[in-house]
Amino acid sequence: MTKSEEFFKMSLNKMPGGVNSSVRAFNAVKKTPFFVEMAQGAYIYDVDGNKYVDYVCSWGPGILGHAHPRVVEAVKKVCDNGLTFGAPTEKELILAELIQKCVPSMQMLRLVSSGTEAVMSAVRVARGYTKREKIIKFIGCYHGHSDGSLMKAGSGVLTEAIPDSAGIPKDYAKFTLLANYNDENSVKKIMEQYGDDIACIVVEPVAANMGVVPPKPDFLKFLRNITKQYGSLLIFDEVITGFRLALGGAQEYYGIEPDLSTFGKIVGGGMPLAVYGGRKDVMSCVAPVGAVYQAGTLSGNPIAVTAGIETLKFLIENPEIYSQIDKNTSILEKAYKQLGLLTHRVGSLMSVFFTEKPVFNYNDVATCDTNKFAKYFDYMLKNKIYVAPSQFESMFVSVAHTDKIIEQTADIISEYDTISNKL
Numbered sequence: 001m002t003k004s005e006e007f008f009k010m011s012l013n014k015m016p017g018g019v020n021s022s023v024r025a026f027n028a029v030k031k032t033p034f035f036v037e038m039a040q041g042a043y044i045y046d047v048d049g050n051k052y053v054d055y056v057c058s059w060g061p062g063i064l065g066h067a068h069p070r071v072v073e074a075v076k077k078v079c080d081n082g083l084t085f086g087a088p089t090e091k092e093l094i095l096a097e098l099i100q101k102c103v104p105s106m107q108m109l110r111l112v113s114s115g116t117e118a119v120m121s122a123v124r125v126a127r128g129y130t131k132r133e134k135i136i137k138f139i140g141c142y143h144g145h146s147d148g149s150l151m152k153a154g155s156g157v158l159t160e161a162i163p164d165s166a167g168i169p170k171d172y173a174k175f176t177l178l179a180n181y182n183d184e185n186s187v188k189k190i191m192e193q194y195g196d197d198i199a200c201i202v203v204e205p206v207a208a209n210m211g212v213v214p215p216k217p218d219f220l221k222f223l224r225n226i227t228k229q230y231g232s233l234l235i236f237d238e239v240i241t242g243f244r245l246a247l248g249g250a251q252e253y254y255g256i257e258p259d260l261s262t263f264g265k266i267v268g269g270g271m272p273l274a275v276y277g278g279r280k281d282v283m284s285c286v287a288p289v290g291a292v293y294q295a296g297t298l299s300g301n302p303i304a305v306t307a308g309i310e311t312l313k314f315l316i317e318n319p320e321i322y323s324q325i326d327k328n329t330s331i332l333e334k335a336y337k338q339l340g341l342l343t344h345r346v347g348s349l350m351s352v353f354f355t356e357k358p359v360f361n362y363n364d365v366a367t368c369d370t371n372k373f374a375k376y377f378d379y380m381l382k383n384k385i386y387v388a389p390s391q392f393e394s395m396f397v398s399v400a401h402t403d404k405i406i407e408q409t410a411d412i413i414s415e416y417d418t419i420s421n422k423l
């Protein structure tokens, strides 16, 4: 038994599924997860001495690679001054300024500790501001694990949601209406029926939690217009796309300004930190100014804020990073395409789909052959390349993935035996 197998076996008795976040259990690829010893740059090392090129990057935060010296040094230094105060600091002001510099629509914002919390709070603000109760979300988009976000499509009527998890009252589904990503008609239909009750439409501007599914050319513009028409707010959940597609996220990349946005992952530089914010008149609804309550013992934590500041500063000072990771991801994309696989890529967000169909929404994604994905995952891991252990996740390329590392990965992809693995 390897050390990882041994640790996993013991963990199964301590934590549900042996893990603290369910995707980490490798269930989708029917394997045992490796346990991490450390990570540096583009590499992650397990407790059995294996060294993998890491294309998971902690599921998105790691745009600078692991343990970036500038971030780590700043964090070490600031620890000496105390780990948490529960009182305001200048650092929060600095991070807020940096975020606003990159994302001008963030006129006013709040720091929180997770993407889940950011979206949950933004939706509450939208409800408080509009005094409406229903929201629209898209099937296959992920917005964290709060009760109202974990909804899937019911059978039959498109708009009727059912909880995607046990433990969520069935009645919650009344407040979350589901539309199809990239399908304007599905949104129009809901708006025609419930428009005056819709507080907001929340969307991943590039869907990246069902594999990467880019918006059709006018889809985001359509959402901007229809929300205006009905007096609903548009929320961009940029927890993945923020600071990934561009300094200004998907809203800069596509030139569409939402009313509210959420950020997480990269903005915390590897620490628990997320942000929600947007229009000043809307954010003025938040307590203690307004009537929408939201708070957090560790919100704006000085260590997390420091990691965020150093990460954003590095990105702002080195904007060429975006073309570098874009180019390197395109090299990997080319290798997949040569195998005849369907790929989607927006900048350094990419995924490979094991299906014959074109993919525009969740129904298309659901045609993917997860057994084929599992074989491919196995092949990559054997070749010391770690990609997300699920068909429905993105691949992340960081600044630390040098041209040489990318070339080596592309070579390994090219050698994938598509015949014996029956692609």
Ligand SMILES: *Cc1c(COP(=O)(O)O)cnc(C)c1O
Residues within 6 Å of the ligand: 113, 114, 115, 116, 117, 119, 142, 143, 144, 145, 204, 209, 237, 238, 239, 240, 264, 265, 274
């Ligand atoms: C990761 C993610 C979240 C949830 O963030 P957590 O920090 O895991 O709570 C929400 N929305 C999107 C788009 C995400 O990718």
